[in-house]
Structure formats: C-alpha cells, structure tokens
Amino acid sequence: MIQQHHDPRFAAVDGAAVLAALRPCVAADALLHTTEEMRPYECDGLAAFRQLPLAVVLPANEAEVQAVVRTCHQLGVPVVARGAGTGLSGGAMPHPHGVVLSLAKMKSILSIDPAARMAVVQPGVRNLAISEAAAEYGLYYAPDPSSQIACSIGGNVAENSGGVHCLKYGLTVNNVLRLRVVNIDGEIMEIGSGGLDAAGYDLLALMIGSEGLLGIVTEVTVRLLPRPQKAQVILASFDDVQKAGDAVASIIAAGIVPAGLEMMDKPTTAAVEPFVNAGYDLDAEAILLCESDGTEEEVAADIAAMTAVLEKAGAKQIRVSRDEAERLKFWAGRKAAFPAVGRISPDYYCMDGTIPRKRLGEMLKAIAAMESKYRLRCCNVFHAGDGNLHPLILFDANVPGEFERTEAFGTEILELSVKLGGSITGEHGVGVEKIDAMCSQFDADSLAAFHRVKTAFDPDGLLNPGKAVPTLHRCAEFGRMHVHGGQLSHPDLPRF
Amino acid sequence: MDDIIRQWQDAVVAAQSPLRLCGGDSKSFYGEPSLGELFDTRAYRGVIDYEPSELVVTARCGTPLAELEAALADHGQMLAFEPPHFGAGATLGGCIATGLSGPRRASAGAARDFVLGTTLLDGSGRVLRFGGQVMKNVAGFDVSRLLVGSLGTLGLIAEVSLKVLPLPGMEVTLQLAMNECEAHIALARWIGENRPISASCWYDGVLSLRLSGATTAIAPARERIGGEVLASGEQFWREVREQQHFFFSGDAPLWRISLPALAAPLNLPGATLIEWFGAQRWVRGSAEIGPDALRARVAALGGHATLFRDSLPGVQRFQSLSPALQTVHARLKAAFDPRGIFNPGRMYAGL
Ligand SMILES: Cc1cc2nc3c(=O)[nH]c(=O)nc-3n(C[C@H](O)[C@H](O)[C@H](O)COP(=O)(O)OP(=O)(O)OC[C@H]3O[C@@H](n4cnc5c(N)ncnc54)[C@H](O)[C@@H]3O)c2cc1C
Numbered sequence: 001m002i003q004q005h006h007d008p009r010f011a012a013v014d015g016a017a018v019l020a021a022l023r024p025c026v027a028a029d030a031l032l033h034t035t036e037e038m039r040p041y042e043c044d045g046l047a048a049f050r051q052l053p054l055a056v057v058l059p060a061n062e063a064e065v066q067a068v069v070r071t072c073h074q075l076g077v078p079v080v081a082r083g084a085g086t087g088l089s090g091g092a093m094p095h096p097h098g099v100v101l102s103l104a105k106m107k108s109i110l111s112i113d114p115a116a117r118m119a120v121v122q123p124g125v126r127n128l129a130i131s132e133a134a135a136e137y138g139l140y141y142a143p144d145p146s147s148q149i150a151c152s153i154g155g156n157v158a159e160n161s162g163g164v165h166c167l168k169y170g171l172t173v174n175n176v177l178r179l180r181v182v183n184i185d186g187e188i189m190e191i192g193s194g195g196l197d198a199a200g201y202d203l204l205a206l207m208i209g210s211e212g213l214l215g216i217v218t219e220v221t222v223r224l225l226p227r228p229q230k231a232q233v234i235l236a237s238f239d240d241v242q243k244a245g246d247a248v249a250s251i252i253a254a255g256i257v258p259a260g261l262e263m264m265d266k267p268t269t270a271a272v273e274p275f276v277n278a279g280y281d282l283d284a285e286a287i288l289l290c291e292s293d294g295t296e297e298e299v300a301a302d303i304a305a306m307t308a309v310l311e312k313a314g315a316k317q318i319r320v321s322r323d324e325a326e327r328l329k330f331w332a333g334r335k336a337a338f339p340a341v342g343r344i345s346p347d348y349y350c351m352d353g354t355i356p357r358k359r360l361g362e363m364l365k366a367i368a369a370m371e372s373k374y375r376l377r378c379c380n381v382f383h384a385g386d387g388n389l390h391p392l393i394l395f396d397a398n399v400p401g402e403f404e405r406t407e408a409f410g411t412e413i414l415e416l417s418v419k420l421g422g423s424i425t426g427e428h429g430v431g432v433e434k435i436d437a438m439c440s441q442f443d444a445d446s447l448a449a450f451h452r453v454k455t456a457f458d459p460d461g462l463l464n465p466g467k468a469v470p471t472l473h474r475c476a477e478f479g480r481m482h483v484h485g486g487q488l489s490h491p492d493l494p495r496f
Numbered sequence: 497m498d499d500i501i502r503q504w505q506d507a508v509v510a511a512q513s514p515l516r517l518c519g520g521d522s523k524s525f526y527g528e529p530s531l532g533e534l535f536d537t538r539a540y541r542g543v544i545d546y547e548p549s550e551l552v553v554t555a556r557c558g559t560p561l562a563e564l565e566a567a568l569a570d571h572g573q574m575l576a577f578e579p580p581h582f583g584a585g586a587t588l589g590g591c592i593a594t595g596l597s598g599p600r601r602a603s604a605g606a607a608r609d610f611v612l613g614t615t616l617l618d619g620s621g622r623v624l625r626f627g628g629q630v631m632k633n634v635a636g637f638d639v640s641r642l643l644v645g646s647l648g649t650l651g652l653i654a655e656v657s658l659k660v661l662p663l664p665g666m667e668v669t670l671q672l673a674m675n676e677c678e679a680h681i682a683l684a685r686w687i688g689e690n691r692p693i694s695a696s697c698w699y700d701g702v703l704s705l706r707l708s709g710a711t712t713a714i715a716p717a718r719e720r721i722g723g724e725v726l727a728s729g730e731q732f733w734r735e736v737r738e739q740q741h742f743f744f745s746g747d748a749p750l751w752r753i754s755l756p757a758l759a760a761p762l763n764l765p766g767a768t769l770i771e772w773f774g775a776q777r778w779v780r781g782s783a784e785i786g787p788d789a790l791r792a793r794v795a796a797l798g799g800h801a802t803l804f805r806d807s808l809p810g811v812q813r814f815q816s817l818s819p820a821l822q823t824v825h826a827r828l829k830a831a832f833d834p835r836g837i838f839n840p841g842r843m844y845a846g847l
Binding site: 113114115116117118138159160162166167170171173174183185187188189190191193194195196197198199200201202203205206208209210213214226227228229249250252253255256257294295297298300301302354355356357358383386387388421422423424425426427428429430434438441442443445446447449450452453454455456457468469 | 605606608622631637638642644646663688710713754815817830
C-alpha cells in the first residue's frame with residue numbers, strides 16, 4: 001500500500017476547524033469524517049494507492065460546490081474532486097490534509113435537445129446513462145470507455161477519456177461543447193459555448209484532461225451523434241503479433257478509418273474466452289477486431305475493403321459478424337478483458353502507454369523480454385487503431401517484492417513508449433501513478449510551463465495537489481529528467 | 497536544435513519591445529491591429545515527418561499551407577478542417593495561430609481537434625514541447641490545443657503535429673431553393689439520419705450541400721435530399737472558404753457570428769451567409785443595430801460575434817469575456833509571455 005508523499009505545505013491544516021467550517025455548506029449527511037464512512041473513498045480504481053482524507057463532502061448542487069470550495073480556499077485546504085472513482089491513475093486518491101469533493105450526488109440529466117443533438121448533464125451522470133437517455137431519439141454519446149457503466153462524465157472530462165470508438169469519433173475533448181466550472185475562488189466559469197467555438201483562448205481544451213487541477217466541473221454540455229444504421233465487426237486471427245500489428249497499419253494506409261480497431265494477444269484471449277464464450281481463436285497469437293459503422297452500403301464497402309487488407313496481411317482466420325447479437329459477442333471479450341484478467345490473477349496492473357502504430361510489433365517483443373526479466377506475466381490489450389496499449393501485468397500483492405517488480409516493469413514499458421515517440425498515458429491520466437514517468441516525457445522547461453498554467457487557475461495550489469505534474473525537484477530526485485537529443489536543457493543551471 | 501530556432505531564441509531574449517509575428521501575411525486583417533516589430537516566421541519551413549499510415553504529419557511553422565496540403569494529397573490525405581488560406585502565402589503557423597477552419601468544420605472538426613502536438617518558443621525564449629505525434633496523449637495539460645487560435649499572443653508556434661484523414665472517395669454538391677428556416681430544419685433532419693453531409697452554405701434563398709464519402713453512401717443520400725447537382729462544386733466551396741464568394745465582396749464590415757446551429761434566424765438588416773449547419777453565420781454591415789446590441793443578442797442565444805474584416809472605430813474585434821475568464825486569460829498570457837513580447841493586443845487590449 002502506497003500513501004501520498006508527505007506534503008509539508010499543508011501540515012498545519014486544522015482538521016476540526018475544517019469540519020466546523022464545512023458543516024454549514026452541505027446537508028448533515030453529506031459530510032463524512034469518520035474512518036469507517038471515508039473508507040470507500042480512500043482510493044480510486046488504482047487500489048494500490050490509498051489515503052484517507054480529512055473529510056468527504058457530497059454537495060447536492062453547484063451552489064454547495066461553490067460554498068465548499070470557498071471554504072477550503074479560505075482555510076488553505078486541498079480539494080480533491082471525485083466522480084465515480086474508476087480512475088486508473090490515482091487521480092482521485094485523497095490528500096491526507098484535504099477534502100474529497102464527490103460529485104456523485106449531482107447526477108441529473110438536465111436536458112436533451114434532440115434536434116440540436118446536445119445534452120446538458122451534471123458531472124456525476126454516468127457515461128452510459130447519457131447514451132441510454134438519448135437512445136429514444138436515436139442519438140448517443142460517442143466516447144465509450146470500457147468503464148462506461150460506472151464512470152462519470154465529470155471524470156471523463158477530467159481525464160479526457162477515450163474508448164474503443166475514438167479512432168473515428170474522437171476523445172472527450174472532441175465531443176464536449178461547454179462546461180461550467182467552479183474555480184478556486186468559488187466563482188463560476190462558463191467555458192465553451194452552445195456554438196462550435198468561443199471567444200478567447202481555447203480553455204475548453206485546457207480544462208479537458210486537467211485531472212481536477214484547474215477547477216471543479218459542475219455541468220457538461222455534450223454533443224450527441226445519430227446512431228449509425230448499422231455496425232459490423234470483423235474478427236481476424238493471426239499466427240504472429242508482428243503481422244497483426246502490420247495489418248493495423250495497412251488498414252489505415254488503405255484510407256479506411258474503422259469505427260474501432262482493437263487487438264488482444266494470446267494470453268488475453270485465453271483469459272477472456274472462458275469468461276464470455278465469444279468463440280475466439282485460441283491458437284492465434286493475436287486477434288484483431290475491426291469495426292465499421294454507417295449506412296448499409298458504407299458498412300458493406302468498408303467490410304469488403306478491410307477483409308481484403310486483412311487477407312493480404314496474412315490473417316489466418318477471418319469472421320464477419322452476421323448479426324447484432326454476434327457483433328456484441330465478438331466485442332464482449334474485449335470489453336470484459338480487464339475483469340477476465342482479474343479472474344486469472346490475484347492482481348493486475350494496467351499500463352496505458354501510446355506509441356506510433358508502426359512500432360506495435362517492436363513494443364510487443366520488448367514486453368515479452370521484460371516478462372522474463374521481471375519474472376511476471378503480461379496480457380496485452382490494445383486500442384490498436386490509435387496505438388494505445390494496455391499491457392496488464394499480472395502479480396500477487398501478497399508475494400513480497402512482486403508489486404515492486406510490477407512497478408519497475410511498468411516504468412520500463414512507459415519509458416520505452418516515450419522512446420518510441422509516444423506517450424506515457426493515452427487515456428488514463430497521470431494522477432499519482434505516472435508522476436515520475438512525466439519526468440521522462442517532458443523536459444524541465446515544459447514541466448515548469450505546466451506549473452505556470454496550474455498557477456494561472458489555482459495560485460495557491462489547492463486543487464488536487466501533488467498530482468499530474470511533478471515538481472522539478474521530484475524529477476531531479478527520480479533521476480530521469482528528460483534529455484532531449486542527448487542534451488540536458490540548461491546544463492548550466494543547478495539540478496535542484 | 498535547429499540554427500534558426502537558436503537564433504530566434506536569442507532574438508526573443510534580446511527583444512526590448514514587442515514583436516509582431518507574421519508568416520505569409522495572409523491573415524493580418526484578423527484580430528486587433530498588430531503592434532511591434534515584424535518577426536517573419538517563414539524561414540523555418542518544411543515537413544519534418546509524415547507517415548501516411550500513422551495519419552500524422554509534423555511540419556515547421558513557415559511551411560506554406562499549400563505545400564503541406566499538396567504533400568498530403570499525394571498520399572490521398574487531407575487536413576480535414578479545411579483551413580482557409582486567405583492568400584497564396586498562408587503558412588501552417590498562421591493557420592494554427594488563428595485557428596480558423598473551413599466548410600468541413602461542422603462535420604469533421606476544427607483545427608484544434610486535429611492538433612496533436614506543438615513546439616512553442618515562449619516569451620522568455622524557451623523552447624517548450626507539448627503533446628506529441630500520437631493520436632492519444634493525456635500527459636500534461638493540453639497546451640497544444642490552447643495555442644490554437646491564440647493569435648500568437650502566447651508565443652511563437654514553431655512546429656505542429658496534426659492528425660490527417662483520408663480524402664473522401666467522392667464529393668457531390670447539391671443545391672436546393674429554401675428559406676433560412678426551412679434550411680435549418682432540413683439540415684437537422686438529414687444530419688439526424690446520418691447523411692454524409694460534409695458542408696453546408698445557405699445564401700440568398702439557396703441551400704448548398706456537399707456530400708462526401710464512399711460512392712455507396714452518396715447515391716442514397718442524393719436521392720433522399722434531391723435538388724440540383726452543382727457541377728462546379730469544388731470551386732464553389734473554395735470560394736466560400738476563401739471568402740471569394742460574391743457575398744464577401746464590397747467593403748461593408750464583415751461579422752462572424754458563432755451560434756448554436758439551430759438558433760432562430762437573427763433577421764439582421766445586412767446580408768447573411770450561413771455555414772456549418774447554422775453554427776457559423778456571416779453578416780455584412782448591420783450598422784443599424786449597433787455592435788453592442790448585436791453582441792448582446794448573440795450572447796443571449798449562446799454565441800459570440802467577431803468583427804472579422806474591416807475595423808469599426810471603438811469596436812473590439814472579439815466578444816468580451818466574463819471577469820473570471822479575463823483573469824485567467826491575463827494570467828495565462830503572463831505564464832507564457834511575461835514581458836508581453838509577442839503580438840500584444842492582437843486578441844484583446846492588455847493581452
Ligand atoms: C475496468 C475499467 C475500464 C476502463 N476503461 C477505460 C477506457 O476504455 N478508456 C478510458 O479512457 N478510461 C478507462 N478507464 C478509466 C476511468 O474509468 C476513466 O478515467 C474515467 O473517466 C474516470 O471517471 P470517474 O468518474 O470514475 O472519475 P474519478 O476516478 O472519480 O476521477 C478521475 C479524475 O477526475 C477528477 N474529477 C472527477 N470528477 C471531476 C469533476 N467534476 N471536476 C473536476 N475534476 C473531476 C478527479 O479528481 C480525478 O483526478 C477504465 C477504468 C476501469 C476501472
């Protein structure tokens with residue numbers, strides 16, 4: 001179990017005074033402070049990182065959020081926003097001297113405008129609930145993280161979440177039109193507009209993916225899309241992962257933008273098949289799921305084109321879903337990959353690096369070598385279409401040393417992702433988990449710029465402190481300051 | 497690092513007074529009048545990396561937009577936001593700094609939607625890198641997208657990585673006689689049916705639509721929508737994008753009004769041309785109602801109005817921001833350009 005670094009800045013926070021000041025802000029049952037009550041909030045989806053906060057508040061509306069934030073600001077208390085707590089990078093992990101501000105009670109869909117294809121929702125609304133509510137109008141909200149039955153739209157905004165369909169339909173940042181945000185002064189900022197742009201800087205883009213460091217999102221206007229008339233998926237198996245990786249690049253090179261393009265390796269299919277009975281080829285080294293959606297005619301043309309590419313790329317078996325039930329069956333295994341892996345191993349650690357597609361094969365080989373180096377198994381699930389990898393490292397937290405080896409394994413994958421021209425995180429965010437890895441991806445100047453951006457919104461550093469952006473001091477300690485082109489930037493400056 | 501960038505770093509550090517960033521000088525009309533000494537970005541040019549199968553291109557700011565688009569077209573790809581050039585010399589840097597998008601914006605997304613990464617020379621002469629060359633990347637704040645449309649006020653955008661898309665297999669332009677209201681309703685209905693409409697333009701009682709996609713998808717849409725095929729469709733959309741369409745001629749002030757697509761007709765006194773399924777409305781003149789009243793009306797409908805071309809004495813080019821947003825803007829400017837070296841006042845006074 002890992003606890004947040006001790007942060008001396010907030011050591012003087014007076015817990016009793018904070019509780020007393022928060023009491024008038026929310027209903028009596030919306031302020032939790034006993035260990036027992038707060039236990040469910042001590043971690044998010046990354047359960048290895050835990051910390052109890054000073055208090056948990058659950059405001060019922062925006063005005064209460066403002067009151068809570070103002071109070072915390074006055075008292076100099078950290079505020080950690082929390083949606084559904086499904087985050088996988090410890091972004092919602094509490095601060096020992098801070099307040100967890102849960103948006104879980106703000107879960108109303110405020111309006112759906114079917115003609116304008118927009119929905120206005122509160123931050124605690126579940127991702128899937130938006131599509132469910134829009135279904136009666138033939139509309140849906142496109143970004144579909146695998147956690148969509150549970151995760152909140154506020155959390156999606158904070159993480160810029162993606163899903164299996166984001167190759168064609170974009171990430172959260174491409175599907176949100178407007179936000180209402182409570183800033184650290186407790187004021188409302190309206191960001192974005194009901195149109196397609198807003199005056200001034202694109203603060204909407206800056207706010208999306210900001211991991212609760214810049215403001216508290218209290219209302220989200222999303223763009224809805226008309227449901228495609230038809231969707232069909234190809235299930236292709238390969239006897240070689242490199243070939244499967246090359247097939248992915250060939251599909252894109254052929255001018256096709258599939259609605260989804262996912263890959264699973266052999267250990268993953270072996271784990272999921274008994275779980276979902278999708279009929280996967282268990283002898284295959286890798287399987288690809290390639291989806292097309294649109295009109296009947298478009299789908300037919302895409303499927304034919306993708307089939308041709310896959311055949312040429314050496315697929316040993318190709319199956320096309322015959323109906324909606326079979327399509328969902330093919331997808332079921334992909335969507336259940338994490339829980340299925342959870343059944344074959346006491347614990348697993350999900351990585352989230354992104355690399356250029358053409359480096360997929362190289363990365364897979366390197367991961368295989370790391371498996372022997374760290375004596376741990378790894379199941380690979382990829383959003384192959386956009387080069388986003390989710391290696392799941394299997395370990396047992398009860399075996400001394402395994403978690404440490406797992407972390408080292410993960411760090412090596414992330415550093416390789418950066419080296420291959422990619423990123424340490426494609427969609428799960430930095431949180432506390434990848435904070436040291438940030439030092440490998442960014443140089444000191446760029447990290448300092450992030451701190452200045454943070455300060456522009458939150459001068460006292462009260463919103464989710466210690467997350468997402470490492471201090472330069474921390475990077476120097478970690479010893480992996482990003483070196484660009486063999487040159488340490490500002491070699492003349494003291495290394496903190 | 498490149499010699500040019502090193503020289504630029506020195507120049508920025510040495511600068512005692514403002515610099516006016518300029519590429520091909522095609523968009524100087526846009527935004528508030530530029531102040532400061534001319535700083536030409538064209539020397540730093542060329543594509544750095546283009547991998548068609550990755551759908552990503554990285555190029556230097558001085559790269560002519562036409563050259564970049566030609567390189568993409570050679571591989572059957574495009575900048576899907578269809579940026580306006582507004583002049584032969586338009587550069588990639590100016591395209592991203594103004595953040596303007598063309599007819600395909602409403603269906604494909606805006607410039608900001610396609611920016612994956614940037615290299616920025618900030619006001620202290622530091623070279624900063626944000627984002628990257630991959631589709632998905634949530635490490636660090638999304639400063640790259642913040643820079644899109646920042647009009648050079650946060651620094652010199654030196655390099656940009658963009659997501660590109662395959663060119664559509666086929667495009668057909670249809671024209672139908674309709675009034676403004678009918679056009680909004682018809683468009684909303686067809687888009688709701690997932691018809692492959694990539695652009696719309698309503699002007700003077702005629703709705704023009706562009707269908708883009710696979711031949712198989714276009715045929716049924718053509719049948720459903722009806723209207724007449726415009727043979728010179730490609731030229732038509734280029735003229736709309738480049739503001740060479742008849743509507744844009746003359747010298748009455750040009751307002752760009754950004755609104756929810758279905759907002760009711762504004763019924764302003766001047767002529768109107770409507771794009772982006774209703775979300776971008778161009779209005780000429782409208783002196784009678786006055787800029788403040790115009791902006792108040794647009795704001796009430798959830799949008800904002802930009803005085804796009806031709807200045808009016810005492811009228812800001814861009815709609816004012818709320819006090820909370822003004823504060824953030826000023827602090828962001830200070831974060832990237834504390835000495836106010838780059839394009840001061842180009843977006844708002846004091847920024
Ligand atoms: C099984 C599983 C599968 C997953 N699959 C995917 C996937 O396919 N794609 C993907 O992108 N992610 C995936 N995730 C990760 C996770 O679900 C997403 O990051 C999700 O967006 C988090 O939402 P949440 O409501 O649970 O946020 P939380 O975990 O509660 O919080 C996440 C971050 O957002 C901040 N935050 C939350 N609400 C607000 C608010 N209103 N205002 C400001 N900040 C806020 C928090 O402070 C924290 O930093 C998966 C997770 C699990 C467990």
